[in-house]
Amino acid sequence: MSNSDKVKIALVSCGSEYAGVQKELESAASSLNAELVYPEMDVSSLDTIGKEFGLEVASPDLRLMMARAKAVVEGVAPVDGVFVATCFRCAEAAIVRNEVRRYIFEDSGLPVISYSFTERTTAATLLTRMEALTTIAKSKHLLARENQEGLTAGIDSGSTTTKAVVMRDNEIIGEGWVPTIKVLESAEKALQQALDQAGVKREDLQAIGTTGYGRFLIGDHFNADLMQEEITVNSKGAVYLAKAQQGDATVIDIGGMDNKAISVQDGIPGMFTMGGVCAGASGRFLEMTSKRLGVDITELGDLAIKGMQKNVEMNSYCIVFGIQSLVNSLAKGATPEDVAAAACHSVVEQIFEQQLQEVEVKEPLILVGGSSLIAGVPKALKELLKIDVVVPPHSQDIGAVGAALLVSGFVDKE
Amino acid sequence: MAKIFIYPTNSLILSDLVERFGHKPLAMMEKIREKITTVGVDSPPINITPEDPKLGLKYAAVEVPAGVRGRMSIVGPQIDEAEAAIIVLDSASAFGCMGCARTNELTKFLARQKDIPRLEVKYPRTEEEGKDFVYQIAEFLKSLPNEEDEE
Numbered sequence: 001m002s003n004s005d006k007v008k009i010a011l012v013s014c015g016s017e018y019a020g021v022q023k024e025l026e027s028a029a030s031s032l033n034a035e036l037v038y039p040e041m042d043v044s045s046l047d048t049i050g051k052e053f054g055l056e057v058a059s060p061d062l063r064l065m066m067a068r069a070k071a072v073v074e075g076v077a078p079v080d081g082v083f084v085a086t087c088f089r090c091a092e093a094a095i096v097r098n099e100v101r102r103y104i105f106e107d108s109g110l111p112v113i114s115y116s117f118t119e120r121t122t123a124a125t126l127l128t129r130m131e132a133l134t135t136i137a138k139s140k141h142l143l144a145r146e147n148q149e150g151l152t153a154g155i156d157s158g159s160t161t162t163k164a165v166v167m168r169d170n171e172i173i174g175e176g177w178v179p180t181i182k183v184l185e186s187a188e189k190a191l192q193q194a195l196d197q198a199g200v201k202r203e204d205l206q207a208i209g210t211t212g213y214g215r216f217l218i219g220d221h222f223n224a225d226l227m228q229e230e231i232t233v234n235s236k237g238a239v240y241l242a243k244a245q246q247g248d249a250t251v252i253d254i255g256g257m258d259n260k261a262i263s264v265q266d267g268i269p270g271m272f273t274m275g276g277v278c279a280g281a282s283g284r285f286l287e288m289t290s291k292r293l294g295v296d297i298t299e300l301g302d303l304a305i306k307g308m309q310k311n312v313e314m315n316s317y318c319i320v321f322g323i324q325s326l327v328n329s330l331a332k333g334a335t336p337e338d339v340a341a342a343a344c345h346s347v348v349e350q351i352f353e354q355q356l357q358e359v360e361v362k363e364p365l366i367l368v369g370g371s372s373l374i375a376g377v378p379k380a381l382k383e384l385l386k387i388d389v390v391v392p393p394h395s396q397d398i399g400a401v402g403a404a405l406l407v408s409g410f411v412d413k414e
Numbered sequence: 415m416a417k418i419f420i421y422p423t424n425s426l427i428l429s430d431l432v433e434r435f436g437h438k439p440l441a442m443m444e445k446i447r448e449k450i451t452t453v454g455v456d457s458p459p460i461n462i463t464p465e466d467p468k469l470g471l472k473y474a475a476v477e478v479p480a481g482v483r484g485r486m487s488i489v490g491p492q493i494d495e496a497e498a499a500i501i502v503l504d505s506a507s508a509f510g511c512m513g514c515a516r517t518n519e520l521t522k523f524l525a526r527q528k529d530i531p532r533l534e535v536k537y538p539r540t541e542e543e544g545k546d547f548v549y550q551i552a553e554f555l556k557s558l559p560n561e562e563d564e565e
Contacts, residue, residue: 015513019480020464046507061513087479092515119467119480 007034007134010079012068012100014061014086014093020119025085028126032134037079039071055099062086062096069100073107080137083130084114105271111136113272129274132231136269142406143236143268146245150206150411153194154403155187155222156230157214160256160283161370164190165400166198166205167408174198175397183214184221191222209233209407211399225410230399235262235269237402238366241392248362252351252381253398254371256283261355263362273355282347283371285319289326289343293336297374300340304376307337309345322346344376345384352384364390368398416558419496419525421518423489425510428500431548435555440492442512449488462487474520485517493524498531498558500551505537531558 009029016022029036041064049067050056057063065086072082084101086093094116101114113129115121135142148167156163158180164187166174176193180186195202209226210219211233219227230253238251245267253260259282262272290300312329314322326339365387371377372395382389394401416437420428423442432439450459462484470483473490493499501522502509512518526532533554538547 015481015485017461018484018514020462020467020484021480022460023464043508043511046511057515059513059515059518060507060511062515063507064511064513087481089477090479090481090516093479117480119464119483 005033007032007081007137008037008077008079009034009130009133010039010068010072010077010082011036012039012065012072012082012084012104014059014065014090014096016085016117019087019117021085021117021121024121024123024126025083027123028130031123031127032131034130034134036083037077039068039077039079041067041071041076045070053099053103055096057092057096059092062093065096065100069104072104072110075108079110081133082108082110082112083133084112086114086116088116088118090116101271111270113274128229128231131229132269132272135228135232139232140268142409143232145236145406145409146240146267148405148408150408151200151204152207152209152404152408152411153191153205154209154211154233154400154405154407155191155218155224156233156397156399156403157183157187157210157212157218158256158399159213159258160287161396162186162190162212162214163397163400164194165394165397165404166194166200167401167404168198168200172394172397172401174200175394175400177396180214183217187214187218187221207407207410209403211403224407226403226407228403228406231260231262231269231272231274233402233406234260234368234398235264235272235402236267236406237398237400238368238392238395239264239267240405241368241394241398241401242364242366242390243392244364244366244390250359250361250363250365252356252365252367253369254283254347254351254367254377255369256287258282259351259355259369261351261359263359271359273359283369285322285347286343286371286374286377288319288323289340292323292326292330293339295336295340301344301373301375301377303337304340304344304374305379307335307339307341307376309338309341309380311335311338312342314342314346341376341380344374345380347371348377348380348384351381356385361385361387363387366390366392368392368395370396372396415560416497417495418555418558419493419499421499421501421522421525422505422510422512423492423521424512425502425505427509428502428551431551432500432555435552436560437498437555437558440496442488442492445488445492473524479516481514482517482520485514486520489517489521490524493521493528496525496528496530498554499525499528499533500554501525501532501534503534503536509537 164176174194174197176190429439466487467483470487473486538544
C-alpha cells in the first residue's frame with residue numbers, strides 16, 4: 001500500500017517520547033496503516049499561545065501542545081484525526097488535554113481522542129482507540145448504514161461475556177449470550193445459541209461481523225467480513241436500538257472491564273473517552289458486590305432500587321477499597337439493599353467524574369452494556385445527571401447488533 | 415576544566431558560553447544525540463527507551479508521571495556528574511525550551527541541593543541586561559578551575 005493511503009494522525013502530546021511509550025504509539029499506528037505526524041509551529045508562538053488560548057500553564061511542553069493543536073486547526077498539516085496524549089497523574093496536563101481536545105474537535109471537526117499514558121501503556125491498549133480514530137476518519141460511509149439487510153450475524157467477544165445476534169431484514173431473530181472463558185469456544189457457543197433461536201444454519205449467513213476484545217481472533221476463525229473495534233460498532237448499535245440514528249446522542253457503555261462514554265452525531269462517534277485504568281467503575285465491581293451479597297448479578301438491580309445509597313459510606317472508588325467499604329458497612333448493620341444501591345451509585349459517580357466531564361452530554365442519553373440491565377444503574381445515572389436515561393431493548397447486545405448491522409453493508413456487494 | 419550543568423539543559427547559548435571558557439557543558443542535546451545515534455539502542459531512533467522511566471526512579475518516585483521520570487533518567491545523571499551549575503531563570507522558550515514544568519522544578523531543586531558552585535541569573539530582557547548576563551556568566555566560569563590550573 002502506498003504512503004498516500006495512510007491515515008494521518010496528528011500526535012499532540014507534551015512529550016510521549018520521554019515517557020517510554022513512543023514505540024508503542026508508533027506500533028499501534030503502523031498496525032492500522034496509519035502514520036503519526038507532528039504539526040509544525042513557530043517556536044515564538046510558545047511564548048504567546050498561553051494568553052491566546054486562555055490557559056497560561058507553567059509547562060512549555062504543554063504550551064507546545066496548545067500550539068500544535070492550533071496548527072492542526074489552521075490546517076498547517078493536513079491530518080485525518082488527532083490523538084491527544086499526556087502523562088497519567090499530571091494535573092496540569094489533564095486540564096490542557098481536555099481543553100485541547102475540545103478545541104480541536106469544535107474548531108476543526110476532526111475526530112479526536114485523548115489518552116493519559118503510563119510508562120506501561122502498550123500498543124494493544126492504544127489499538128482500540130486508534131482504530132476507532134482511523135475508522136471514523138476513513139470509513140464514514142460504513143457508519144452511514146441505518147438498516148440491516150439480508151441475513152447476518154454479529155459477535156461481540158467482550159472481556160467478560162460473549163454475545164451473538166442473528167438479524168434478518170432489520171430484525172433480531174436470534175440471540176446468544178455466554179460468559180467469555182475460552183474466546184473461540186465461547187464465541188462458537190454464543191453464535192450457535194443465536195442460530196438455534198433464529199432457526200437458521202450457519203452456512204445460510206450472508207455475512208459475519210465481529211467486535212470486542214477478541215474481534216481479531218474470532219474474526220479469523222469465522223472468516224468474518226468485518227472486524228471492528230467497539231467504539232464505532234457500539235455507537236451504531238446503540239443509536240440503532242434506541243431509534244436515535246439522526247441528530248445528537250450520548251452513549252454510555254458500562255462493560256465488564258472498561259467503560260465508554262461516546263458523543264454521537266448522526267450515528268457517527270465524535271468525542272469519546274474509554275476508561276480502563278480502573279476497575280472500580282465497571283461491571284466487575286457490580287459482579288463482586290453481588291457475590292458478596294450472595295445474590296445473582298441479575299437480582300442486584302432490583303435490590304438496589306429498594307435501597308438508599310446515602311446510608312452507606314463509600315470512602316474510595318477503588319475496586320479493592322470499594323468492596324472493603326461495602327463489607328465494613330454490612331458489618332455495621334447496613335442492609336443489602338443499601339449496599340447494592342451504593343455500589344450502583346459508586347459506579348455511575350465514577351463514570352461521571354472520570355469520563356462524562358470530558359464528553360458533552362446531549363440527549364438522548366443511551367445506556368448500554370450488561371450493567372444497563374441492573375436496574376439500580378440507570379436509576380443512579382438518572383439521579384446524578386438529572387436527565388432521562390434510555391435503556392434500549394437488547395441493550396446488552398449492542399456490540400453484536402452493531403456488527404450485524406454494519407456487516408450487512410457487505411451483503412449488498414454480493 | 416569543570417563539568418558545568420546548565421539550565422535550561424538544552425540551551426545552545428549556555429552550552430557555547432561554557433565551552434568558550436574551556437569547560438565542559440553537561441547538556442541534554444548531547445545525551446539525546448548519544449541515544450539516537452547509538453546503533454541498537456532502539457529503532458526507530460527515540461529519545462528514550464521504555465526502560466528509562468524505570469532508571470528515572472532514582473530521582474522521582476513511582477507516583478510521579480512517566481514523562482518526568484523519563485526526562486530525569488537523562489537529566490539526573492548529569493546533575494550527579496556536575497561540578498558547577500548555571501541556572502537561568504524565567505528564560506524565553508527559544509533560549510532553551512525545557513518542556514515539562516514538573517521536571518524543571520525537580521531539576522532546579524536537585525541542582526540546588528548539590529554542594530557545588532552555582533550561578534543563578536535572570537534571563538535578560540534588554541540589551542543592558544544582556545551584557546550584564548554574559549558578564550556574570552563569564553566571571554563565574556573564569557572563577558572555576560580550568561585545565562591550566564589543574565596542570
